[in-house]
Amino acid sequence: MGAAPHVAAKGLEHIVMGESTIAYVGGETGELHYRGFPIADLARSASFEGVVHLLLRGRPPAPDELDRLTADLAARRSVPDGVVRVLDALPPGLDPLEAMRTGMSALGDGSFPAPPTLEQGLDLIARTPTLLARHVRRSRHEAVVPPRPDLGHAANYLWMLTGEEPDAARARALEQYLILLADHGMNASTFALRVVLSTGSDLVSAATAALGALKGPVHGGAPALVAAMLDAIGRPAAAPAWIGNALARRDRLYGFGHRAYKTEDPRAIVLHSIARSAASADRLALAEAVEREALPALYRERPGRRLFTNVEYYGAVVLESVGLPPALFTPTFAVARTAGWAAHALEQVADNRLIRPDVSYVGPAAGRSWPAEVARA
């Protein structure tokens, strides 16, 4: 029971809140691995379901375990009637992320009692795409497309959104995106999830809080802003002036900079290579030209900040190349991250202690008197 250290760390930067065996984020070296498996190898060789097994059970699946988990996740995709009623009561044009958050919260109908279990984690992962796709279809005045148990997680997601079976290359590009975004250590949304769980609360409440944190533009809300930036720049030749003006206004360039990485985000490297085969030649050329211009401009204009391309930059290019509109970029990030949230939920409750940091009080000293004119008689 030591005394509180009372060291202010704005944004909790460099504060270590515990130990984890789930993901290693090497900010200085540009490394990311899940339980020892480098992210690039997982993107090349694993399925999303295999990565779910790795994250939740702590080891890669044996072949029969992978078959069982794939079938199990597929069997859990339907959402309960109560959730359907909540979703269908939402205004059809509501932003998909807002609908997703409400739908996720509605999953908490008593079937996710605390503490979280592995089965609850699988339910969260399996049902999140279904509730999102339902709202998206209704918003477009299209018939809701039920999940298909014969399709993998990524292909089924595209199927439920479009009503068309995606070609293998498209489904695989999305699956690689989901693998790359499945976890990332103590990021803001996972921290939010862990804070909620540390109070003894339940998985759905924690995941809903996590989704609220993911939504912000400096976390998971960035990729639509990357697409908007590329649209606004329009052609490679316009990049120098556009970027120069943005940085002169002290704007942020979305898709660059990261709290952890002081070098290129390893996920950005893999997503760039996926974009090389998945994106249209024009879009790829524009994104590469903007990146070539942005990196030296950030170095010049924000000296000492060490700002590099982050996951959201080529993530946005990959998501649009698989046919998703910008409004679905952050929801798709959340579809991936439910896997990491489930893993962190299990780790948190296995060795829980209330997360309750301190703050340095710098307000007025004690001893003030309440004004007589607003005092109760």
Ligand code: ACO
């Ligand atoms: N463009 C321009 N300047 C930047 C950028 C950027 N992308 N990122 C950071 N800076 C500058 C800030 O203006 C600040 O400079 P100042 O102190 O002179 O004003 C300095 O770098 C430090 O910024 P902080 O926000 O304190 O640094 P932090 O470690 O919190 O930055 C963050 C990380 C929030 C991601 C930031 O780089 C950013 O806003 N990037 C753009 C948004 C983005 O792409 N977000 C997705 C991140 S990836 C993810 O969460 C999945």
